[in-house]
Amino acid sequence: MTSQAQTSTRREELLAIAAELFATKGFKNTTVRDIADAAGILSGSLYHHFDSKESMVDEILSSFQEELFGKYAEIVAGDADPRAKLDAAVRVSFEAIDQHRNEVAIFQNEADYLGTFDRFAYLADRNKQSRDVWHALLNEGVSSGALRQDLDIELVYRFIRDTVWVAVRWYRPGAKLSHTDIANQYLTILLDGITS
Amino acid sequence: MTSQAQTSTRREELLAIAAELFATKGFKNTTVRDIADAAGILSGSLYHHFDSKESMVDEILSSFQEELFGKYAEIVAGDADPRAKLDAAVRVSFEAIDQHRNEVAIFQNEADYLGTFDRFAYLADRNKQSRDVWHALLNEGVSSGALRQDLDIELVYRFIRDTVWVAVRWYRPGAKLSHTDIANQYLTILLDGITS
DNA sequence: CAACAAACCAAACACTTGCTTGGTAGGCTA
DNA sequence: TAGCCTACCAAGCAAGTGTTTGGTTTGTTG
Numbered sequence: 001m002t003s004q005a006q007t008s009t010r011r012e013e014l015l016a017i018a019a020e021l022f023a024t025k026g027f028k029n030t031t032v033r034d035i036a037d038a039a040g041i042l043s044g045s046l047y048h049h050f051d052s053k054e055s056m057v058d059e060i061l062s063s064f065q066e067e068l069f070g071k072y073a074e075i076v077a078g079d080a081d082p083r084a085k086l087d088a089a090v091r092v093s094f095e096a097i098d099q100h101r102n103e104v105a106i107f108q109n110e111a112d113y114l115g116t117f118d119r120f121a122y123l124a125d126r127n128k129q130s131r132d133v134w135h136a137l138l139n140e141g142v143s144s145g146a147l148r149q150d151l152d153i154e155l156v157y158r159f160i161r162d163t164v165w166v167a168v169r170w171y172r173p174g175a176k177l178s179h180t181d182i183a184n185q186y187l188t189i190l191l192d193g194i195t196s
Numbered sequence: 197m198t199s200q201a202q203t204s205t206r207r208e209e210l211l212a213i214a215a216e217l218f219a220t221k222g223f224k225n226t227t228v229r230d231i232a233d234a235a236g237i238l239s240g241s242l243y244h245h246f247d248s249k250e251s252m253v254d255e256i257l258s259s260f261q262e263e264l265f266g267k268y269a270e271i272v273a274g275d276a277d278p279r280a281k282l283d284a285a286v287r288v289s290f291e292a293i294d295q296h297r298n299e300v301a302i303f304q305n306e307a308d309y310l311g312t313f314d315r316f317a318y319l320a321d322r323n324k325q326s327r328d329v330w331h332a333l334l335n336e337g338v339s340s341g342a343l344r345q346d347l348d349i350e351l352v353y354r355f356i357r358d359t360v361w362v363a364v365r366w367y368r369p370g371a372k373l374s375h376t377d378i379a380n381q382y383l384t385i386l387l388d389g390i391t392s
Numbered sequence: 393c394a395a396c397a398a399a400c401c402a403a404a405c406a407c408t409t410g411c412t413t414g415g416t417a418g419g420c421t422a
Numbered sequence: 423t424a425g426c427c428t429a430c431c432a433a434g435c436a437a438g439t440g441t442t443t444g445g446t447t448t449g450t451t452g
Contacts, residue, residue, distance in 0.1 A: 044412075044434095047412075052410075083391075112365075152381055158363070163355055166362050167354070177348070186355065190385070193387045193389035227439065228441085241400045248441080249441090
């Protein structure tokens with residue numbers, strides 16, 4: 001029934017093509033015929049590789065998230081000081097935007113809607129998990145005295161999360177500013193503000 | 197042909213219903229039957245009021261943008277000092293999120309896709325206009341010495357724009373923090389950073 | 393009361409959608 | 423060479439989609 005993920009090249013090619021379309025046009029806006037056209041085959045042939053259109057996004061999103069949260073876990077478990085951890089988490093996020101643009105975009109745009117289906121309940125879990133990570137880092141920062149005491153942690157978390165991820169809307173790899181440049185500027189603003 | 201906007205109550209009711217659905221489910225995900233159901237009528241009856249489903253979003257978005265950009269224009273033309281102008285622009289934006297949540301959400305989620313059609317070319321124009329507004333405010337700030345010199349204006353603009361508007365994803369009117377509270381915290385972070 | 397318009401219904405049409413089915417081409421292996 | 427497997431085609435179906443058409447209800451106005 002459920003086709004297992006293999007090292008099948010063709011399968012990954014098709015997923016990449018689908019991801020590109022889902023990211024730019026949206027999941028519902030992308031038809032299986034769109035995907036098949038882009039791949040140079042007929043729409044029905046997609047069903048040799050996948051159960052359904054839904055299972056394609058599913059595979060795209062879940063495999064990406066597994067990778068990303070692995071990195072977050074490493075940072076949290078590490079023994080760097082609070083500020084360095086916050087720094088690292090921000091950098092890992094911009095790195096993800098650089099290397100998995102489509103996956104990030106799909107998650108940003110479709111998570112809310114897809115999350116209403118049982119199949120994609122794990123998206124909400126991941127969201128909660130992410131919140132825990134950032135709260136932990138921010139609280140560490142406040143306790144250690146590295147961050148200001150008068151901040152609403154939940155609000156700061158949301159600002160960081162949103163501002164980081166939403167960059168996927170305009171960031172393009174190979175542009176003037178690398179993802180590292182952007183992370184630098186962002187951390188500067190976040191940590192020290194824009195006033196002189 | 198093109199039905200003019202009147203003070204027709206029913207028409208506005210239907211637009212509000214449609215806006216709510218477009219904002220939560222997405223434009224493509226919302227069917228005319230969904231809208232009609234929510235309004236307690238049959239789908240065909242919608243066409244007594246509107247030319248098409250597209251013209252509904254069109255009317256929703258364009259009328260909202262007209263109002264918003266009027267306020268931006270006032271701020272830019274005003275004679276307040278740079279920092280106060282920046283402050284005002286941020287506050288006006290959060291106010292819009294508070295008072296026109298659905299419209300903001302639709303614009304955030306669908307502008308990219310809708311913008312690819314001729315009919316919605318004005319969305320790109322508005323984007324450019326918005327960019328001009330913020331660039332002007334930020335440049336004024338730097339020239340006057342109120343803001344740091346080492347900032348990449350374009351990048352700061354994007355961060356502000358994204359972080360402000362993306363708040364529509366989680367902000368709900370009547371919650372613990374009012375839109376003014378949120379604007380305050382945001383301006384604090386933006387201007388002074390989160391470090392102690 | 394007659395005339396009219398706004399709001400809506402009932403039913404359909406043409407098209408698009410995700411998906412299914414039975415079959416085929418070509419390469420690999422025993 | 424026979425058997426098999428991966429990748430695909432060709433054709434279609436059932437459900438869902440935006441939209442159209444002709445008619446009905448209801449309230450208002452001269």
